[in-house]
Amino acid sequence: MESLLIWTSDVLLVLGGFLLLTGGIGILRFPDLYTRMHAAGVTDTLAVLCTLAGLMLLAGWSLVLAKLLFVMIFLMFTGPVSSHALAKAAYNSGLLPKDCDAVGGEPSTG
Amino acid sequence: MQASTIRSARHSLSVVVTLSALWLLNSGFYTPLILGLGFVSVLLVTWLVHRMDVVDHESQPTHFTLGIFPYYAWLLWQIVLSNLTLIKCIWAGNKSINPCVAYLPSSQKTDIGRVIYANSITLTPGTVTIDVQGEHLLIHALLSESVDQLRSGEMDRRVTRVE
Numbered sequence: 001m002e003s004l005l006i007w008t009s010d011v012l013l014v015l016g017g018f019l020l021l022t023g024g025i026g027i028l029r030f031p032d033l034y035t036r037m038h039a040a041g042v043t044d045t046l047a048v049l050c051t052l053a054g055l056m057l058l059a060g061w062s063l064v065l066a067k068l069l070f071v072m073i074f075l076m077f078t079g080p081v082s083s084h085a086l087a088k089a090a091y092n093s094g095l096l097p098k099d100c101d102a103v104g105g106e107p108s109t110g
Numbered sequence: 111m112q113a114s115t116i117r118s119a120r121h122s123l124s125v126v127v128t129l130s131a132l133w134l135l136n137s138g139f140y141t142p143l144i145l146g147l148g149f150v151s152v153l154l155v156t157w158l159v160h161r162m163d164v165v166d167h168e169s170q171p172t173h174f175t176l177g178i179f180p181y182y183a184w185l186l187w188q189i190v191l192s193n194l195t196l197i198k199c200i201w202a203g204n205k206s207i208n209p210c211v212a213y214l215p216s217s218q219k220t221d222i223g224r225v226i227y228a229n230s231i232t233l234t235p236g237t238v239t240i241d242v243q244g245e246h247l248l249i250h251a252l253l254s255e256s257v258d259q260l261r262s263g264e265m266d267r268r269v270t271r272v273e
Contacts, residue, residue: 019197026200034238035209038252039200041235046193049186066135080232080239087240087250097250100209 005057012054019047032098033090037083044079048072118160121170125156128170168222177272184268185230192234192256199252210254213246217266223273230265 019042026039052072059065129152137148159165199206214231218224228239228247236256241248251257260266 019193022197022200026196029200029204030207031204032209034250035207035252037238038196038236041238042193042196042200045189045233045235049189063135063138070132070135076233077229080229083232084228084239087238091240091248097209097211100211 009054009057012050012057016047016049016051016054019043019050023047033095034087034097037087041083044075044083048075117167118165121165121167122156122160124170125159125165126152129155171222174272181268181272185233185265188234188265192236195256196235196252207252208254209250209252210257211240211248211250212257212261213243214249214257214260215266216245216247217263217270218273219270220273223269226273227266227269230269231260 023039023041023043026042027036030036030039049072052068056065056068059068130148133148133152137144156165216224216227218227224242224247228242231237231239231247231249236252237260238250239247240250249257249260251260
């Protein structure tokens, strides 16, 4: 049982590391700021979830588990706010997305 | 007046409970002195935020029903799914993406409902909310399919149900 927990946690931690790497590669590969932000989204969400879940399995039923849970909750609430702030700042300062399809479904306010 | 007093008492109580839980779980030292100091800090912070007039239905959404938890579970699953799509795109390279920008309607009535919807869109990788203009959200998506998916309105409906 003990070794099963450790193995699962190892797998989750390695998976988290792989996702962080993937996000990093995406940030280098994608063409402009907006698409790069999407790549960073992988490191923001699933990579964090995997890494923290792996650490939680190692922590067992303790206060550390609660703290890891707090880290996860706070990241889930603050992540989108910072992403949105970045995107909005870029958009307002006139940076238009590269190679973009036409804007669709404009609001019909006259 | 009466109703608003009750409501504000409920929001302040919610602050006390949240802060106490946060403090107890982060401390780990349960001697009378430390507990007493923690209690005083909680009361002090509650008084401060009450004076700052930021304790309301937006910072303490006590009116949300338990329906928010199934929504979070569903959202978590969506996050996993869109991560898988995105990972494929990253390793497949730039030819596999077709970024696009689009306006999406949102059917939420309250500001906080719209914030939940916009943040859910940003939280799922592959789509970011750039701006909120009245009832419309400006979205940037890595794949135009994810805009079509959002346009089908499932996430919108689910958020409206919990708001």
